[in-house]
Amino acid sequence: MRTGKGGARRVEIVGLRLPMVREGDDLAQLIVRAAEESGAGIEDGDVIVVSQVIVSKAEGRVVPLDAFEPSEAARSLAERTGKDPRHVEAILREAVEVVRVRGEVIITETRHGFVCANSGVDLSNVGEGMVSLLPAEPDLSARRIREGIRRLTGKEVAVVVADSHGRPFRRGAVNVAIGSSGIEPLLDLRGRPDLYGRPLRSKQICVVDELASAAELVMGNADEGIPAAIVRGYPYRRSEEGVRAVIRPREEDLFR
């Protein structure tokens, strides 16, 4: 934690400009180099937030649409939603359940357990005729990047893989964490004293989602090529637990 004059707590977020990522690229290396070029470098305790799309690219999860031969179900859903049948086929293959369909929107539960639009299968930022699928195991992707950074720099950081999700009740998407490593994803304040010394009863904060959202303040627009960020000065608890712990089991969910 950094404190300035008057003991103020400060957090700094630095956007990292990376070259176009290709399959097989070493993201840890690209991130460390970009951090040096930014002047920020990498420090112990940094949280590195990485956009899903470059993780998918590096891991070979960007594939030609033509690889998805549409089933009958995909063709029918494509007609209903106005989507490319190959895109719908990819969405269905990545899903364990179609949760809602309306207009051109298909909400699914992915194999990881995320409830999101299109199983996270995206046509943007990947070039004509291609689709990006979510990383197969985003917590593992985060761990690999973290270990790579440790190997290259000797620094102990946390890594969050972020993707943009829509939400019920509120318009607009926000960045959330789909994978993490080296950080406790949920901060449990229950039992801590409130301002008046009474124990807090029900406060559990999803800090990895807040970090993902914070990082978007510098990553922002798709066309700027800033797919990663350093969040510096945020005091987190180390943990080997990943975003898997954030997924609310269906039986615990009031809106499924």
Next chain:
Amino acid sequence: MRTGKGGARRVEIVGLRLPMVREGDDLAQLIVRAAEESGAGIEDGDVIVVSQVIVSKAEGRVVPLDAFEPSEAARSLAERTGKDPRHVEAILREAVEVVRVRGEVIITETRHGFVCANSGVDLSNVGEGMVSLLPAEPDLSARRIREGIRRLTGKEVAVVVADSHGRPFRRGAVNVAIGSSGIEPLLDLRGRPDLYGRPLRSKQICVVDELASAAELVMGNADEGIPAAIVRGYPYRRSEEGVRAVIRPREEDLFR
């Protein structure tokens, strides 16, 4: 927007330590003073994120539990959920609809249109025997603080009033915006080119929610007395539209 070495985009978040807020306090004044004490001051283009609880306190929206004489409906729901019947009465009076009930959780739609736990009526951080209700018009609360800061400093800032909301599908709460002033709440990227020059088809980002989440990285724990933060270096569009624009109308919502 700030850029460092190598043109990196940087955002800084500074927590503001305020004295205990009381009804009638001038939040703009307290914030300006805390900003000076932190060494950060106030600059044009800052986003000031303010926690709901101090806005409610300043506006006299923290009231004795005893003011809520429980109706029959409140008593019955209190029994079902194990809550104080007066708390439930306050929840019901602030709600236009009870959306879900399970265990001790009551999800309502508030008079503002927010779908959240307990109509945002909170027993924490307000002292024994008291409850805090959400500000009656949080966009207006934000505007008043913004205008107060302009009067005191001559600086043009944006203000976001933030509260902690749980979400479907994901565990843990995150800070979201319940009021805003001086900033376009939703950033519409639709039609902008992606990395390959193809137009983005469906990207609309709720930047006020991301700012609220980012600010919690420094506001954090209830017992630390950091109920406000400055987000500096984030390039936003000015607007007189508030968070009202973020509320998804029921008929547009797939999960109502």
